[in-house]
Amino acid sequence: MESTMIDWMMLLMMLVSGGKNELLDYVPTDAYWQNRGIEKKAENMLGILKTTAKPADDATARIKDLGSNNAKIRDEAQKKLIAIGPAILGDIKPLLKSDDAEVVARAEAIIKEISASSRVLLTNRLMAIRTLGELKAKDALPALEKLQDSKDLFVADYARAAIARINDKPVVPAKPDPKALAGDVMLLPKDCGVVGQLSGVASKGMPMDKIIESFVPQNEDKGPIIEKVTKSLLKLVDKTGNVRLDAITVGVAEDLSKNSGFAIVIARGLYDAQTIKDVIKEGIPEAKAEKVDGVDVIKEGRELTFLLPSNELLIIPIIGPRSQREQLGERLVNDLVAAVKAGKGTLADNADMVKLIKSIEGSPAAWAVMKVSDAYHESQLFAPFDTITMTGQQKDDVLKLALVAQGKKADEVKAAVDYFNENLGKAQQELAQMAEQMPIFKPIAEFFAGIKAESSDSGMKVTVTGQLKDCSPLSILGTIFTGRMR
16 A cells, blocks of 8 residues: 555646646656667657557457356457457447446456556557657658547647647647536535635646755755656556646535544546556555446545546545544545536535635636634634635736635734734744755745735735745645644
């Protein structure tokens, strides 16, 4: 389990702390092809793109043989179908819904066996496409143009990007559908007191070696660490294939405390759900996989639960107190599965939260709303407020954040602002020291140094503003801010 958790931590760090949202973005093509033992030349890349695997003429008969009463015929059919390779997967996947348990088991085995090898083949294709773009190989344009209609994960987007680079045109990254993002929010349950979403935040991005350098103290030798992490990253890519993270939606319980509460993370992007499912099961042997109303659910004891509804969504419910993990965890899983199937959860029944969400104007890159419940009122920072909203508007590489907290009693609001400023000063000093040792904290230190808290004339509303000049460390920001302001 330890190795798998390290893999997941690396994956998360790369996707949310480097300014890029795809795992393969962090793999330099030079290092990749050197690892594969392939010379980085256009003719080699075009050779990789040539697909020769075709379903055999007897594929249909072999598929039928998977349900034969004769075990030898079933074994032979399975062996032959695996030999065909990725081209047969489209015909095998529907068998997962068969009423014949034997057929389902063999279909799963075929998919797993082929997927392990096809992941490498697909990743090779993606990197070959990207390399052709980097090399500006005009001779590759006819082959790349044909790939713009590919149904394979990521291939069409990579082909369009490579064509743009070859033609010296700007690369327009794929963006999530606004309706899909709004739909993700409404999958949440009605007893959420905090709801937020991060999408479309981007920076120029840092190469993988620069990210590593920024995390390593300046007085340490970075070379061996970069080499080690590069090898680990390539192994991770072989395990998971490419992964894209477009948006994160979060919901937190209105009754959050030491004895109750939950958080729900909904990640939208693109990944191979079956592959990630296999990776989790392989890395966490005690994890149990099941289908709840047709949705894949993986549970690791009472600690971790993953819902994999599709190649675009990954949902992780997190239960706070151990005493509630079994009962509340089961309820959340059932509620989320029902929400996925219906296309909406019960958040729409919470009129106050819906009103707050609708108060967010435009399409900010980041936003969050809080209805300050009795549980949150116990915090000195939140005590005088009824509602809090936050928006983050991005222009170029700068994210402008604005938080508005609305209260009723001016004296209590002033006390909260004084408490905020006191802790802000401590955070500013600590971050300045950290930034001297690790450059990754410099943009955050600068952000905290520029934060301003202002009260309205009535004294009942507070506005906190700040600018994050490099969005790449955005994920660290929330952790530090929450930790210091509790």
